[in-house]
Amino acid sequence: MQSTTTVVIGAGHAGLAMSRQLTARSIDHVVLERGDVANTWKTERWDSLRLLTPNWQSRLPGLTYDGDDPDGYMTMPEVISFIDRYARLVSAPVQRGTTVTAVRATSDGYVVDTDQGSWRAPTVVLATGACNVAHVPAFAGAVPPDVAQVTSMQYRRPQQLDDGGVLVVGASATGIQLADEIHRSGRPVTLAVGAHVRAPRMYRGLDIQRWMDDIGLLDERYDEVDDITRVRRLPSLQIVGTPQRTTLDINALTANGVRLVGRLAGISDGKAQFSGSLRNACAMADLKLGRLLDTIDEWATDHGLDAQLEPPWRPEPTGVEESPPLGLDLAGGDIRTIVWATGYRPDYSWLQVPVLDRKGLIRHDGGVVDDAPGLYLLGMPFLRRRKSTLIDGAGADTNELSSHLAGYLEQAAVGRSNGARLTQPGQENPSPPAGFLGAATMSADVQRLYDNDVSGMGYVMNTSRVWAHDAVALDRLSELLGHVVRTGSLTFRQRGILITSCASALGDSYCSLAWGKKLAAEAGDEFAASVLRGDDGELDESEKALAVWARQVARDPNNTDASDVSRLREAGFDDATIFSITVFVALRIAFSTVNDALGARPDWQLADAMPTSVRDAVAFGRPLADGGDPS
Amino acid sequence: MTTTDTPVDNGVNVAALLEAREALTAAPEAAQFQWRANCVWEHGTHSRSTIERFFGLGGEQQHKTTFSFDADHPEIFASEDHGATPVEIVLVGLASCLTAGVAAVAQNREIQLRSVSATLEGDMDIQGILGIDSDVRNGFSGIKVTYDIDADASADEIKAIVAQSQKRSAVYDIITNPTNVTVEVR
Numbered sequence: 001m002q003s004t005t006t007v008v009i010g011a012g013h014a015g016l017a018m019s020r021q022l023t024a025r026s027i028d029h030v031v032l033e034r035g036d037v038a039n040t041w042k043t044e045r046w047d048s049l050r051l052l053t054p055n056w057q058s059r060l061p062g063l064t065y066d067g068d069d070p071d072g073y074m075t076m077p078e079v080i081s082f083i084d085r086y087a088r089l090v091s092a093p094v095q096r097g098t099t100v101t102a103v104r105a106t107s108d109g110y111v112v113d114t115d116q117g118s119w120r121a122p123t124v125v126l127a128t129g130a131c132n133v134a135h136v137p138a139f140a141g142a143v144p145p146d147v148a149q150v151t152s153m154q155y156r157r158p159q160q161l162d163d164g165g166v167l168v169v170g171a172s173a174t175g176i177q178l179a180d181e182i183h184r185s186g187r188p189v190t191l192a193v194g195a196h197v198r199a200p201r202m203y204r205g206l207d208i209q210r211w212m213d214d215i216g217l218l219d220e221r222y223d224e225v226d227d228i229t230r231v232r233r234l235p236s237l238q239i240v241g242t243p244q245r246t247t248l249d250i251n252a253l254t255a256n257g258v259r260l261v262g263r264l265a266g267i268s269d270g271k272a273q274f275s276g277s278l279r280n281a282c283a284m285a286d287l288k289l290g291r292l293l294d295t296i297d298e299w300a301t302d303h304g305l306d307a308q309l310e311p312p313w314r315p316e317p318t319g320v321e322e323s324p325p326l327g328l329d330l331a332g333g334d335i336r337t338i339v340w341a342t343g344y345r346p347d348y349s350w351l352q353v354p355v356l357d358r359k360g361l362i363r364h365d366g367g368v369v370d371d372a373p374g375l376y377l378l379g380m381p382f383l384r385r386r387k388s389t390l391i392d393g394a395g396a397d398t399n400e401l402s403s404h405l406a407g408y409l410e411q412a413a414v415g416r417s418n419g420a421r422l423t424q425p426g427q428e429n430p431s432p433p434a435g436f437l438g439a440a441t442m443s444a445d446v447q448r449l450y451d452n453d454v455s456g457m458g459y460v461m462n463t464s465r466v467w468a469h470d471a472v473a474l475d476r477l478s479e480l481l482g483h484v485v486r487t488g489s490l491t492f493r494q495r496g497i498l499i500t501s502c503a504s505a506l507g508d509s510y511c512s513l514a515w516g517k518k519l520a521a522e523a524g525d526e527f528a529a530s531v532l533r534g535d536d537g538e539l540d541e542s543e544k545a546l547a548v549w550a551r552q553v554a555r556d557p558n559n560t561d562a563s564d565v566s567r568l569r570e571a572g573f574d575d576a577t578i579f580s581i582t583v584f585v586a587l588r589i590a591f592s593t594v595n596d597a598l599g600a601r602p603d604w605q606l607a608d609a610m611p612t613s614v615r616d617a618v619a620f621g622r623p624l625a626d627g628g629d630p631s
Numbered sequence: 632m633t634t635t636d637t638p639v640d641n642g643v644n645v646a647a648l649l650e651a652r653e654a655l656t657a658a659p660e661a662a663q664f665q666w667r668a669n670c671v672w673e674h675g676t677h678s679r680s681t682i683e684r685f686f687g688l689g690g691e692q693q694h695k696t697t698f699s700f701d702a703d704h705p706e707i708f709a710s711e712d713h714g715a716t717p718v719e720i721v722l723v724g725l726a727s728c729l730t731a732g733v734a735a736v737a738q739n740r741e742i743q744l745r746s747v748s749a750t751l752e753g754d755m756d757i758q759g760i761l762g763i764d765s766d767v768r769n770g771f772s773g774i775k776v777t778y779d780i781d782a783d784a785s786a787d788e789i790k791a792i793v794a795q796s797q798k799r800s801a802v803y804d805i806i807t808n809p810t811n812v813t814v815e816v817r
Contacts (some may be wrong), residue, residue, distance in 0.1 A: 059763045195798075265808040276807035280797045322772055358659065 001111070001118045005029050006405065008125040009103070009112070011037045013083050014379040017060050017129030017394035018199055020090035021402035025608070027409070029121075031092050032114060034099040038083040040129065041076055047157045048181060050075050050241035053209050053390055060086055071207065073241025104352045109374055122412060123374040123405050126351075127361070130380050130389060131344035140340065142267040148337045152178065155339060160187030164336030165189070167272065167328070169264045171196045172235040175341035176248050180240075182339070183258050190328065190335070191253060193278055194263030198285040198318070199237045201247045203296060204310040208239065215299045218387035219522070222366055224492055225382070235343070238285075250282065250318050261325050268519045270331035274324070282318035290314065305459055330627045346380070359373050367401045368455060374408055376401050396521065398610065398619045407458020419623045434462035434625070435599035437469060445471035462600045462625060463510065463591075482589050488580025493522050495584070497543055500531045501550035502585050508592040509621025516614040517606060525611035532617035545571035546581065553585045601625040661689045677703040677713040718771070722751045724802045729776065732796030737782060740792065745781040752777075752817040774806065 006022055008015045011033035022029045033039065051058070056070040063086045074082060087094060095116070102113040109122035134151035143149055148162060152174045158181055168179040171193040183189040199208050212218050225231050240248040254260060262275035297312045328335065348356060355372050357363050362377050368383045369375040376395060379389060387393035440446060449471045453460045467474040485495065496519035503511035512532055520528035523538075530537040534551070536544045545568050552560050568578050604625045607615075655662040664687035670680040684696045701714030715723070726749050737744050752775045759767035780789050797803045 262807070268809065273809045277797065277803070280794055283790070284794045284798065287787060287794060290787055293789075 001120050002030075003120045003232050004028050005121060005409065006030075006123045006125060007032060007110070007112045007121045008127055008203050010127035010129060010378075011087065011092065011096075012040060012127060012129055013060060013086065013377070013391050013444060014129070014394045014398065015125070016083065016087050016090060016092050016094075017398040018125050018127060018378060018402060019092040019094075020061050020161050021398045022405075023090065023092075025402060027402075029093065030096045030119065031094045032100055032112065032119075033094050033096050036096055037079045037087045037094060040131065041079050044131075045076055046151045046152070046155050046178070047076075049177070051079060051391075052237070052239050052241050053392065054207050054241075056212065057209055057390065057392045058082060059395060061398065062086075063089055065283045071245075072243065075148060100350050102350050102352050105372065109389045110353070113418045122409065123376070125376045125378060125401070125405070126369075127378040127433070128346065130346050132347035133345050134340060135343045135345045136340045137264070137342060140338075141617045142270075143338060144270045147330050147335055150339050152339065152341045153344070158182045158187060161187060162336040163187065165334045166337045166339060167192065167264075167330075167335045168339045168341055170194070170341035170343065171238065171250065171343065171409075172343070173237060173239055175249070176238050177240050177254060178339055178341055179253055179258055180248055180256070183253070183256060187337075188257070188259070189253075190261055191265040192252075192261050192272075192274060193250065193281055194275070194283050195281055196235055196250075197237050198249055198289045198315075200249070200289075200315055201239055201242075201245050203293065204300070204312060206309070207245070208237070208418055211296050212386075213392075215293075217391070218385065218392070220386045221492055222384050222388075228382065231386075232380070234381070247315075251314070251316055254319060259325075260320060261328070267330065270329065272328040272330055272335075274328070275325050278324050278327060279320050280370050282320055286315075286317050293381075322505050323345070341422050365455070367397060368404060373454075374405075374412070376405060399521070402460040403605075403608060406608060408454065410605070411454050434465035434601070435595075437466065439465070440468035441598060443471070447477070449474065459603065459605050462603050463595050466595060466598050466600045477587060477591060479623075481584065484580045484583045484587070488577045488584065490580065490584060492593050493519070494543070494546060496522055496528070497531055497539070497546050498550045498581065498585055499588055500528065500545040501534075502554045502588050503592055504534065504618070504620070505551040505554035506589065506592050506596070507620045508596050509618050510595055510600060511588070511624070512618045512621065513591055513606045513610065513614070513624075516618060517610055520611045525613045528611070529613035529617040532614065542571040542573075545573075549581065550585045553582060554589055588603045596622070637740065637743075639741045639743045641734045641738040641744050645735065645738045648735065649739075654699045661687075663687070673701075673713070674711075675703070676708070677701065679714075718753060718755065721806070722753050722774070725774065725776065725800075725806060726751050728802035729793075729796050729798045732800050733778070733780070733792055736792045736795045736799070737784075740788075742782055742784045742788065742792065745783075746779070747781075750777045750779075750780045751775070767800045 006029035007026050008018050008022070008029055008031040011031045015031050015033075016037070019029065020029050036042065050073040052073070054070065055067060055072050055074060056066040058065040058074065063082075065082070098114045098116045100112055100114050101226065102111075103124060103126075104111045104113070106120070109120065110124045112119045112121065112124060134153040136149075136151060140149060150161065152170075157179060161182065164187060166187045166481045167184050167190045168175055168182065169192045171179075171191060176193065179189045179191045201208060203211060209218075222228055238249055240246065242248075246252075250260065260278060262278035263281065264272060266273045293312070293314065300306055300309055328481060330338075344360070348360065348362070351362075353369075353372050355362050355364075355369050355375065362380075363370040364377050364380075364383075367377045367380075369377055377383065378401065378530075379394070381389050383389075383393075384397045385393060386401065388397055446468045449464050449468060450460045453464050462472070484490070490498070496515055499511055499515040500519055503515065516528045516532050519531065527538040531547055534547075536547050539547060549564065549568055552564060565578060568581070571577075573581065599622070601622045602624045607624055634732065664685065665795045666685050668680050668682055670678050672678050672686070678701075680702065681697055682700070683694055685692050685694075702717050702720060703713040704710035704716055705712045730747060730749060733747055734744060742802050753771040754773050754775075756764075756767045758764040759769040778793055780793070782789055782792075
């Protein structure tokens with residue numbers, strides 16, 4: 001059996017990006033790939049498919065599209081060559097033609113069995129993607145035998161289908177694209193439409209993906225949305241990548257003669273039964289699109305872009321005939337083929353670690369798999385942010401997860417060198433003291449605090465070692481912080497600005513570095529550095545008002561006056577929110593004060609992947625803890 | 632980031648509904664419900680149905696009182712008109728399900744409702760039930776629901792509430808999608 005530190009399963013763009021991050025962190029690893037690099041793109045997609053995202057958005061850590069058509073959409077051969085090129089560029093240790101047959105947990109990590117032998121590793125990254133098998137509803141078995149059935153994974157081109165009518169089931173990006181080209185081939189298409197997400201390809205002269213990127217929608221984080229379960233289930237946008245940059249929505253299909261029916265609800269006695277909910281499915285998609293375009297328009301106005309953009313417009317509401325058909329006789333001969341474009345599912349038949357929920361999906365927190373230390377997941381819908389399934393999402397996700405993985409390896413090494421897990425209450429704390437106080441006594445509360453750190457960060461923070469003297473006090477403080485964040489609807493970015501301004505004003509290097517790094521990942525290195533330096537160069541007016549206020553509260557709360565509060569009001573904050581902001585800063589001051597007074601030095605792990613500009617901006621406070629070996 | 636002077640109150644305890652959703656996610660077996668009705672023939676086309684017990688949350692449940700519904704046909708069908716026709720009762724079910732949904736969704740979205748009313752029209756060609764034309768179905772050829780809603784919200788926000796109510800409605804689903812029905816005689 002071979003050994004390594006990390007086994008990455010899957011050499012698509014996500015697995016390769018992870019390989020690059022692991023290499024940068026000097027973590028020994030192997031990437032196992034059943035076929036060749038970018039296998040799914042090569043073998044499981046239709047001929048005419050192009051990426052739904054424009055070329056400029058093909059950004060991987062270390063490689064960004066550099067061709068002469070940034071607004072175009074890659075064909076499949078182009079995608080394959082882009083990913084091939086990336087694999088060579090990052091010198092990924094890919095073992096091709098290696099099919100994983102089992103992943104099993106052992107006492108000290110995992111064993112990955114393959115048809116080319118087994119690997120042992122303390123950490124495993126699952127980068128096999130969200131689309132391994134085509135999902136087909138159970139009632140497909142009731143389709144009459146003389147009607148052919150093809151899934152979107154088997155479909156390549158219209159000529160592969162018999163002449164005659166085709167029922168395309170599903171109206172996400174896949175369904176509408178297949179419906180369009182099949183209908184144009186002379187095979188009349190009936191399209192069964194359930195819940196869907198409508199979008200124009202271009203809006204006010206810009207690609208819809210450019211808009212979603214600019215307004216921050218794609219960066220929305222998984223821990224900031226109301227209902228993560230719901231957003232993870234959303235179907236893909238109804239868009240297509242074509243050289244003409246055409247919009248392919250339901251209206252475009254019906255204008256060409258495609259017939260619409262409701263969601264396919266069942267098949268009985270050879271008859272397809274369609275839901276009567278078509279009108280509402282279309283109305284919901286139209287309303288949701290209207291809200292997206294409203295948000296875009298507001299953003300454009302706020303940023304003073306109206307003059308240089310095409311004027312706002314609204315697409316026609318989706319047209320639905322007065323009484324759409326509710327049934328279709330499949331045995332009648334009008335329909336020769338059913339194309340199932342009803343989504344994909346991941347295949348975890350080889351995963352023998354008990355981490356699946358009742359729907360067969362992996363339970364995880366932003367890609368850190370629940371109850372399976374050292375096991376990580378990549379490339380799933382909304383894994384860590386809205387763009388997690390895009391090529392463009394792999395960079396940020398693998399950066400954060402590889403950081404977590406590195407921390408986990410370090411923590412596991414500490415645990416081993418102490419010869420015991422940190423589990424027995426009353427036992428002497430095996431984590432060394434982190435400030436001027438001695439090590440706190442272990443308790444269930446301290447254990448929970450440490451476990452939270454390890455599951456969230458990959459290591460126990462020095463602040464937690466200090467607060468371990470009263471872990472409940474830290475719980476209460478965190479609860480209170482969480483309360484004001486919710487009450488004031490403070491976004492991650494706003495919190496980052498408040499904390500870095502407050503901590504740098506106090507001379508607290510710990511929170512300045514920890515949050516400077518987070519803010520840099522969220523808003524850019526220079527953005528974070530400018531807040532830490534106090535020049536606020538990259539902040540907009542509303543963000544500047546936050547930063548200025550946080551510094552005032554931290555430095556000299558007795559010298560604020562009504563005009564300072566007015567400035568916040570002018571920046572768009574109402575009085576209730578200003579109160580939340582102030583309480584938030586005051587609580588962070590309390591937290592920093594305790595850490596600084598008791599000598600907590602910034603965790604050495606913070607140096608890992610720390611942007612230089614952020615580190616340079618923190619020329620104050622206690623220095624980083626000695627690196628690499630906290631004991 | 633807005634302040635609301637008076638809290639939105641449509642009389643729906645959304646917090647309790649969201650808690651129930653969380654609890655039932657963790658214990659899906661408790662989400663298995665059975666709804667029941669009993670029906671007794673009175674005379675002619677007149678029958679009386681009663682609703683009393685149901686099963687859910689892992690046990691037998693009971694309404695606060697027994698509810699009773701008379702159904703009959705109007706006099707133009709040579710009946711005595713002791714109650715609404717069964718198809719009208721279907722419209723009642725759809726209307727009350729959608730309207731409850733409107734209130735709940737509005738509450739969840741913190742939108743104060745002032746008035747909500749709905750008009751329902753179910754079109755039917757009775758050649759079907761009379762067996763005159765086998766190409767005509769027995770049931771409605773279509774149902775039209777028209778809402779008049781006065782609320783602290785934009786027209787699109789109100790439309791979105793009504794759309795979401797349809798998406799989550801049991802009766803809307805029952806009417807728009809096929810259901811296997813088994814009728815037996817003891």
